[in-house]
Amino acid sequence: MALTLAQYAEARRLPVAFLKELGLRDTPRGVAIPIYREDGSLYAIRTRERMDGQPKVRQQAGMPLLPYGLNRLASGRHLIIVEGESDCHALWLHNFAALGFPGASSWKREWRTYFTFYETISLYDEGDLASRKLADRVATDWPGLRSLKVGNYKDPAALHAAQPDDFETLMWEAMSRAPVIRPPRRRTARPRPAARSYDGPMEDIVTVVERHTRLRREGTGLVGLCPLHEERQPSFSVSPEKNAWYCHGACARGGGVRAFKQAVGEAT
Numbered sequence: 287m288a289l290t291l292a293q294y295a296e297a298r299r300l301p302v303a304f305l306k307e308l309g310l311r312d313t314p315r316g317v318a319i320p321i322y323r324e325d326g327s328l329y330a331i332r333t334r335e336r337m338d339g340q341p342k343v344r345q346q347a348g349m350p351l352l353p354y355g356l357n358r359l360a361s362g363r364h365l366i367i368v369e370g371e372s373d374c375h376a377l378w379l380h381n382f383a384a385l386g387f388p389g390a391s392s393w394k395r396e397w398r399t400y401f402t403f404y405e406t407i408s409l410y411d412e413g414d415l416a417s418r419k420l421a422d423r424v425a426t427d428w429p430g431l432r433s434l435k436v437g438n439y440k441d442p443a444a445l446h447a448a449q450p451d452d453f454e455t456l457m458w459e460a461m462s463r464a465p466v467i468r469p470p471r472r473r474t475a476r477p478r479p480a481a482r483s484y485d486g487p488m489e490d491i492v493t494v495v496e497r498h499t500r501l502r503r504e505g506t507g508l509v510g511l512c513p514l515h516e517e518r519q520p521s522f523s524v525s526p527e528k529n530a531w532y533c534h535g536a537c538a539r540g541g542g543v544r545a546f547k548q549a550v551g552e553a554t
């Protein structure tokens with residue numbers, strides 16, 4: 287028998303009305319959980335079919351995974367990274383900023399642009415190998431990432447289900463003492479041939495560009511105000527996959543890392 291919203295709410299000790307505000311609803315296959323883009327538009331539907339066992343959650347076929355909670359990002363002090371939608375629900379209920387990653391192996395380097403809204407980023411440690419791998423990957427791309435843990439509770443959802451009245455206090459106490467994760471040492475790799483759109487040292491175009499303008503995700507790439515001319519509407523795009531940039535506005539040009547450095551006057 288399919289999981290119902292009422293059953294899910296009872297198991298997680300969450301108000302049904304609050305979950306409905308987030309867009310959750312009953313379907314013949316289980317509880318539908320909408321995934322939104324940053325602009326609030328619907329991206330996909332994940333369906334929670336059961337509380338335990340596999341598979342617990344399914345997503346529409348052919349849709350690449352996207353972090354959960356992008357439509358709730360806003361400037362603030364602290365962001366907590368978790369691995370499940372139910373963890374986000376528990377944190378959001380108590381007004382914590384949270385972003386859910388769809389599995390430990392899903393991390394993409396360009397997702398770090400979502401962190402720029404916040405002063406500190408903490409990742410909840412679920413205590414298993416998958417969680418440690420996720421921490422290593424994120425910490426490698428985001429120095430200063432903190433490791434968050436409350437007692438023996440596997441995740442924020444479990445903490446809330448056990449101690450809803452003390453949830454906020456316990457979370458704040460854990461956040462105040464969360465240590466910085468030391469990323470693993472990278473092995474020295476053999477030089478790889480440059481991509482066809484690449485014209486400079488093997489640097490990450492996102493890192494270089496973000497020294498001059500703020501980027502936000504749009505589709506499969508990133509966009510922002512062009513740092514080469516004054517404008518009010520973003521015309522500057524970055525492709526992390528191609529390691530390249532292009533200004534669709536007054537500049538009408540683009541290239542790789544070296545071309546961008548030359549354009550903004552950085553040493554190459």
